[in-house]
Structure formats: C-alpha cells, structure tokens
Amino acid sequence: MEPVHVAIAALAALLPITNPVGALATFAGLTDGFSHTAVRRQAVMTGLYAFVILTVFAVLGTVVLAGLGIGLPALQIAGGLVVGQSGLGMLNSRASLTADEKSQSATKKDVSFSPMALPLVAGPGAIGVVIALVARHPGAGGRAGVVAATAVLAAAVALLLRYGTPLVDRLGPTGVGALTRVIGFLTLAIGVELVTHGVLATR
Template identity: 65%
Template sequence: MQVIAVAGTALGALLPITNPVGALAAYAGLTGDMAPSEVRRQATRTGLYVFGILAVFTLFGTLVLNAFGITLGALQVAGGLVVAHSGFGMITSTPRLDAAEQDHARVKQDISFSPMALPLIAGPGAIGVVIALTARHPGWGNRIGIVIAAAVISALMVLVLRFGTPLVDRLGPTGIGALVRIIGFLILAIGVEILVHGLQSLHVI
C-alpha cells in the first residue's frame, strides 16, 4: 500500500510539471510537416525517453545529491525556483525554447529526445521533483512507486501526443493558450509550495 501511496503522490506532483497540454502544442508545431506514421513513431519514442530520464534520476538521483553534498532543502529551493519560473513563463506565454532552439528543432528528423523529452517534458523541474521525492521517501520500495508514476506519465504522454494533435486544430491557438495559462498558474503555485518547504527545511522561515 505504501508503494501505491507514493506512486499517487509522485503522479500528482509530476502531472502538472510534465504538462501534457503544453507538450502537445509544441509537438503539433514540430511535427507539422511529418507523415502521420512518423508522428506516431516520434510520440512513442518521446514517451520512452521521458520514462528513461525520470527512472534514472529516481534510482540514482540521491547519489548525485550525496556526491555534491546537496541537502534536500537546497534541492527543494532550487527546484521550486525552476518550477515557478516554468509556470510563470507559461502564464506570460514565454516560449520554453529560444529562437535558436526552435529553428534547430524544426529541421531535426528526430525530435523525440531533444527537444521533446528533454527539456520540454522531463526537464529540470520534473527531474528535481523525482529527486526530491526519493529523498523524502527513502527506500527502494518507494522508488518503485515513483518509477510506476513515471511509467504512467510516459504512457499518458504517448497517448496525448499520438491522438491529441487534432485537438490542437480544433481548439486553435486561443484555446490552447488559455489551457496552458491555467496549467501554468497551477505549476507556479506548486513551485512556490516546493520553495516554501525548502526554506522551512533550511530553517530560513
């Protein structure tokens, strides 16, 4: 039951940060010139890469913390800032990729790992969250729960990217923009909460 509880906690934390709606909007733009079969293939590869990134940092992320002497509180502060910055960028419609990165992505034949999996979906915010979760819920059994949540997120992302592209055309830029802003506000709030927990852990507040 503990594994299921940790998996549910991890799923709730990762879902808004991985942001399927925002990922779908970016994916639709980057795959606009691809054949339908290639669009589906890229979606599957993206999901596999997302799972691989999150699983690796779930299993070995705390080793990185210990190697560099980083405390959980410091990680939470840094992660909260990254997550809050990401949410604020969504509210203000700031592109998650700069102009050079967008131009490079458009001419790439394979966008599944970069920029889709990293940094758009399993970026610094999501990586920080899984490392913080493993530090807060130690033990390999709990890590299995986080890996399960990562698998669910990855499978959901595959489904959204494979079958959600027509939704972008239906909603149009205005509808997608409204959804992204709403999710961005939630992510901003999550980032602030992570930041507050980190400051409390460091006894700053």
C-alpha cells in the same frame, strides 16, 4: 507512505510541471509535414525517452546529491525556483523553446529526444521534483512509487502526442493558451510549496 500513495502524489506533482498540453502544441508544430507513421513513432519515442530520463534520476539522483554534498532542503529550494519560473512562463505565455532551439528543431527528422523529451517533458523542473520525492520517501517502496508514476506519465504523454494532435486544431491558439495558463498556475503553486518545504527544513 505506501508505494501507491507515493505514486499518486508523484503523478499529481509531475503532471502540471511536464505540461502535456503545451508539449502537444509544440509537438504538432514540430512534426508538421511528417508522415502519420513518423508522427506515431515520434510520440512513442518521446514517452520512452521521458520515462528513461526521469527513472535514471529517480534511481541515481539521491546518490548524485550525496556525492556533491547537496542536502534535500537546498534541492527543494532550487527545484522550487525552477518550477516556479516555469509556471510563470506558462502564465505569461512565454515560448517554451528559444528561437535557436526552434530553428534547429525545424530541420531535424527526429525530435523525440530533443527538444520533446528533454527539455519539454522531462525538463529540469520535473527532474528536480523526482529527486525531491525520492529523497522525501526513501526506501525501495518510495522509489518504486516514483518510478511507477513516471511510467504512467510517459505512457499518457505518448498516447496524447499520438492521438491528440487534432485536438490542437480544435482548441486553437486561444484554447491551448487558456489551458496552459491554468497548468502554469498549478505549476507555480507547486514551486512555491517546494521552496516553502525547503526553507522550513533549514530551521
């Protein structure tokens, strides 16, 4: 498969899992009271950190798997379960952060790396999908396509966080919740697909 096709497939898989709309709602809450300059910087740094995290796993993920003796089917099944759980959480409007994480984040002046980039945007589900995509499309072209997709995703997240905060106020909790549920359904479907691929590959 050509790098462009891999990039498109990777972007289509990563967008629901990273849930930029849900990340925007959380970002708006965590940066409430920040100056406009600080909010812009946090948005850019969140995108940059997410890109670095996902790229590292795109480049080194298969090496780690080989070192641990973990095969692609096992990764797909485990990643599918994590992604599916994340999708169910969105459908049930479960909080993306625990009470302790929210309490700690409320006192932080920099929320770009944690909790925004990790675990909200580049969480276990996104990392698992990136590694699975690279393993499914070996070679420099496939790896380049996945990295390109992470770059586009990171840029989109940074732009959304920087300019989309007023969107949260317009949509309100009901609108954000509705979009999150739609994204959650798509995420759950991706999780089921990953598990199915993993199970079929073991036969």
